[in-house]
Amino acid sequence: MAERGSSRRGGGRSRRGTAGFRAVERRRELQERPPWWGRLEARITISLVAIGILCVGASSYLVALSVGYYDQVSERQVELQDETLSLAEPYYEELASAQRDAFLARTELLPHELGAIDDAELEAFLDRWIRARANVVEVVVERPGVEAVIVGRPDPATFIDERARVSLDGWIHVPIEWPLSEAGGLVRVTWAVDPTIRTRHRRLGELARGLGAVEVKDAGGEQSMAERDEVRQAVIAALGIASSLVLFVAILAGILIARRTTRKVSDLSSVMRQVASGELSVRAPRLGADELGQLAAAFNIMLDELEHTRRRIAYLQRVGAWQEMARRIAHEIKNPLTPIQLAVQQLREKDPGTDARFSALLRDSVEIVEDEVEALRRMVTSFSQFAKVPEVELEPVDLGRVLGEFERAYAHVDAALEVEALAEPIEVLGDRQLLKQVLVNLAENAALSAREAGVEEPEIHVSAARVGDRPLACVVVEDNGPGITAERRELVFEPYETTRAHGTGLGLAIVKKIVLDHGGEVSVGESEALGGARFEIRLRLA
């Protein structure tokens, strides 16, 4: 128990210890693409294929079942037909032998009838005998010692029966012989049988042979016969291949559609993974107008804001550090300045005046020291001014009033200052004093830069307006000085960035800090109207 407890405690400690690593690890996990089977595209595709196979498989199975069912039905039919045929078959033979028996019986009678007839009348008798019977073709009577008498149907080509429509030649001839008398001799009667019975029987044979065979067409539409089993297999094969084709096309279409959708998702997810790994400059591509497109657009806006906020915070942190340093330096330098000044004043007062040359030297030196001390004092003032930029206290402020007060207070500026009246009253969230400080810093820079560049008549133009439909106001300070080159436009806001001999590089840093504290933005560009620099400050409306 104790051991387990201690191990649990140990585990807890290590868990706490690796918490930081865990975040790093999770971040690394995020950066990796999921394995192929874990990706949305693969999953959707696999599901589509599975659904397709399921559907096509199920319907193929049903079709195979119904093919089997109908095959059974037709098999039963074939069996029935087979039975029918085998029942009908013996009738032919039986009919033939019955007819033969009848012919035989009638032939048997002829010798008796002939007994009473003498030779002279024989032919006439036979002719009558034949005419009286529809299906006798020929009669031959052979008597011993006498030449045989042959009597045929007078017109063998005539139809015996109108219905049969077959001339006697086409009939089945059945010659039957019978002894004429005990003394010898013989009669032979050739009987005729309607051949339609044979034709029918032949047709029956064709049917019996064709039983179980099915007519099939080849690609050219030519018909031929095939075994039923063979045809069933062919139907199943044809259906199988047709449904595989359908399945293939469906899967292909599905994959194409799935890919179009999942491509967006995977694009978005790769961007998100980059963002998660700390890369904030990436942006999601445009993904159309659907929900994913909206998601990407929203994500991009979020990233913009994130980066903006991050830069603002970084700037403010940097300025804060510089402020702290400026405060220290100001403090360290300011303290010895008064004793130095007092000491050199004492030196000047205590000059005995005995040596004119020494007095002149002393006076010059003291003057130099006092000048430098004064310069240092000015620097200390601006340093501590920078260090002590007060906290912004936001309240609704009438921008027109701020501009008016600034104009009145700084009319003395060494330039032609023009403050444009507002077209409409604008109220912003701001700190009146600090906003005036911003305008002063910008106006001073404008005047100084123009002078240093040798501009005869520096001009400064201040204006303010609402920004389009957004809840922002924009204050613009333009001048006709040298302007700021594109590559320095970010840099000039950094503390201690200056091009002036006596500059501190703090003016614009203060401006930017105040504006950022207002939740606003400041940027510099080129003035189209005056040809110099154009500072633009955007502030939130009240």
Next chain:
Amino acid sequence: MTGPGALGRRRMLGLALASPALVVLLGAVPEALPRRKAKFSYTSRELKIRVAVPDLLRTTDKQAMKMLDGGYPTRLVYDMAVYAKGSRTPSAAVHVEVSVQWDPWNQDYIVQTTIGAGSPTVRRYALRADAIKASTTLSVAVAKTSDIPRGEDQIHFVQVIAQRNPIEAKSSGAGGAARGQDRDLEVFSRWVGMFVRTRPKAEKVIEFRTHPFYVPHG
């Protein structure tokens, strides 16, 4: 064509030519068939062949005998064509149809033979074996002698295709312009037809070629 050689003209020509030089062209389809013996004879007018195909209709074939004894006619169709060695087009051909049938009235078997477009000849046999033998043994003029080039270097053989009860294939010209489901059905039936592997042409088909032979110069 006349002269002292005329006597020797009617004689057997069956010549087995085993010499490998003559078995050059084996790729041709008729030449790939198995060989069987046949007897050839010729007159000044025609070349006659005597060939037996006993396996086309055998008494041991129960089904065939049942049909024959049931009074149903059995059709035997022979197609014979003379090929010059190496050629794929026949130089002469003959079509023979034989029908064997039991005649229950006269209690005998009728063997009816039709050669080409000629009129049928009928023979009757009391015994089934005789009727079968008569119907599976052919002795017919297969070509006009003038159609066959002569000489020892002119080698020929005869291709025989014998079918028992060939299945009549009807050509469906009446299909017309089928529409809608009918047309789909038509397409489907053709599609199915593509998967039917065996379409028997007849109950039984025997194909072979005879040994090579030549007709000597007159």
